[in-house]
Amino acid sequence: MGALSLAVACGVLALCLALTGATNPGFVVRITQAGLDYAHQHGIAVLEKELAQVKLQDISGDFRIRHVGKVRYEISRLDLRSFHLPYSRISLVPKVGLQVSISNAFAELDGNWRVKIHFIRDHGSFNLNVENVYIKISLRLGNDGSGKPTISTSDCSTHISKVRVHFSGRFGWLYNLFHGAVESRFRTLLEDKVCKIVVSSVRSELQPYLQTLPVTSRIDAMTGIDYSLVAPPIATAQSLDVGLKGEFFSLSHRSTVPFPPLALTLPPDHDRMVYFGASSYFFNTASFAYHAAGALVFEITDAMIPQGADFHLNTSTFSAFIPQLEKMYPNTPMKLKLSAPSAPFLNIGPEGLALRPVVDIQAYAILPSSSLVPLFLLSLTGNVSAVINVRSGHIVGSLSVGRMKLSLKHSDVGTFQVRTLQSIMNIYASSILLPRVNARLDEGFPLPLPDRIQLSNILVRFHQNFLLLGADVHYQPRG
Structure with missing residues (x-):
């Protein structure tokens, strides 16, 4: 192969690599x-x-x-x-x-x-x-x-x-x-x-x-959001579209997301000044980042039981469902450790946003020496739906839990009927775990906005694989 032919071949190869390496945005901003x-x-x-x-x-x-x-x-x-x-x-x-x-x-x-x-x-x-x-x-x-x-x-x-x-x-x-x-x-x-x-x-x-548009936004002590542009803004006959990476990441250890963003095409809406398209990739990288940061681990102790509840987190309460517990560890306080074995992934469709997380529940007995003795390991799956809104330039939300299903993965106290624990686990999930998660979601995640921009006239719509947010903007000058 001649030098010219080799140069042409290398050029074609480089072009192909560039095209195949093109990254879809996880988040799109459209200015009408x-x-x-x-x-x-x-x-x-x-x-x-x-x-x-x-x-x-x-x-x-x-x-x-x-x-x-x-x-x-x-x-x-x-x-x-x-x-x-x-x-x-x-x-x-x-x-x-x-x-x-x-x-x-x-x-x-x-x-x-x-x-x-x-x-x-x-x-x-x-x-x-x-x-x-x-x-x-x-x-x-x-x-x-x-x-x-x-x-x-x-x-x-x-x-x-x-x-x-x-x-x-x-x-x-x-x-x-x-x-x-x-x-x-x-x-x-x-x-x-x-x-x-x-x-x-x-x-x-x-x-x-x-340049005041944030490329990265720190969310909390564990995670941030990458809002860097993946390509120059694209002008069309109707709007200016800006493709952003739209990716959550762990502050302690940023690793490659093991799934790619899908192509995101916004509808031709033009009633608002600006639209934000948040893909399922955007939300799922949040799950991935929090899971990688070890944030999807919760512990429930008796001190967290709501006042006025007629039960406690101890072996005496659970002996009604697992009789052998009272014999093995009489009137012993317990602790539940909830963790996600993998990052929960959500689905976005025209009907809304939903996910089906899997949660491991490890039960321990707390001995007088404060050491923990494993009792049993449950797997909980449930249908979770979300309500999304925008407040003060942040995406905020809340979760609600539908039907949950328990299964036994391992027991150190012998066999027992798992379905009898369904009602009490529902109480723990709805009265303790869910309020903690919703409190964090209510703090919200910042939208990519330059300085002194306020949003109003908010619109929220769900489409296949992405959430569409529309708003009018107001610039607040200094002084």
């Missing part, structure tokens, strides 16, 4: 046109303030007038009093990015002038009106090495249709002879300055703000 319009309003307000503060350099030059001769002029102390952007819109450019179009903008400017014609000298003030300003800005979207979004100005053009200068002074007829040259200089100067301000504003204001 309504959301872009809202962000655009705030962006234009910032740009308007930036333009109103632009500093213009002094202008000087020579101009020759027929029958008069050479005119020397100086324009100084330029003060841009205002710059207004009354009409603008933001548009999606499929597969490219965003485009901002500003039309009929206008500005007002004051300054001083000085003129010399032979031995004649004069000075005074002037005001300048800039009208029919058209600005077109193209924005390129991407992601950096850390998975944060990036934005830059790929193109900017400014066209000013009309500049009118009004001089005050004794020789008004003379100034009108060369105002065209001055107006042309102002037009060129302002057109160049506007795009420089646009590029600077995107770099100094918009880009740092996008």
Whole structure:
């Protein structure tokens, strides 16, 4: 094989590896046109303030007038009093990015002038009106090495249709002879300055703000969420889609998730400013991370039994179901250790979110020496459903348990009828274990939001293999 053929083959192989290694997002953020319009309003307000503060350099030059001769002029102390952007819109450019179009903008400017014609000298003030300003800005979207979004100005053009200068002074007829040259200089100067301000504003204001989007969010002492971008944002004709990794991980030991995310396609909804698509992969990595961190282990002791209950966690209570316990360990306190042998996986469908966890329940007798003696090991399976909502920028939820089934995996106290324990295990699960789990779920998990964004008008819908959250946004400026 020749060198060229080998290079081509290697290139094709690299492309194939890149394509097969492409990662589906576990979490998708969709910004609709309504959301872009809202962000655009705030962006234009910032740009308007930036333009109103632009500093213009002094202008000087020579101009020759027929029958008069050479005119020397100086324009100084330029003060841009205002710059207004009354009409603008933001548009999606499929597969490219965003485009901002500003039309009929206008500005007002004051300054001083000085003129010399032979031995004649004069000075005074002037005001300048800039009208029919058209600005077109193209924005390129991407992601950096850390998975944060990036934005830059790929193109900017400014066209000013009309500049009118009004001089005050004794020789008004003379100034009108060369105002065209001055107006042309102002037009060129302002057109160049506007795009420089646009590029600077995107770099100094918009880009740092996008960088406040959290790539990783610490949830608690055990886990975090990876919200890094898996690819640059994708602009379509209807929305801007951002694919995020959407993966929980253990803080103590981050290991590779043993299952891939499925393709996630959001419905064409557009009633809200922003939509979040949380796939089953997103939630199942939470189970995987908490299981890997050893967090899915719970212990129940007699001290945790609700006050007013007419039973205790001891061998006397359990001897009603396992008579031999009272003989082997009379009136001995007990402890139940609940653990998941594997990470519980949930299913998301149009009817909601559900999981069928398997829980091992190891029962111990607590001897006077505080040592533990194993009694029996049960396996509990049950149908669990979930209610999901959004509060204060967090996904919150609560679980409810349906029918549970017990089976005996091992016994150190002889055989007994497991079904007789069903009712008391239901009580332990519903009154002790479930409230603890729901208390953690009520704290919630943070959504990927940049600084000072609040959500309202929340929508929650279930689809096959993903949860769809819709919301309107409100930006809360500092101060």
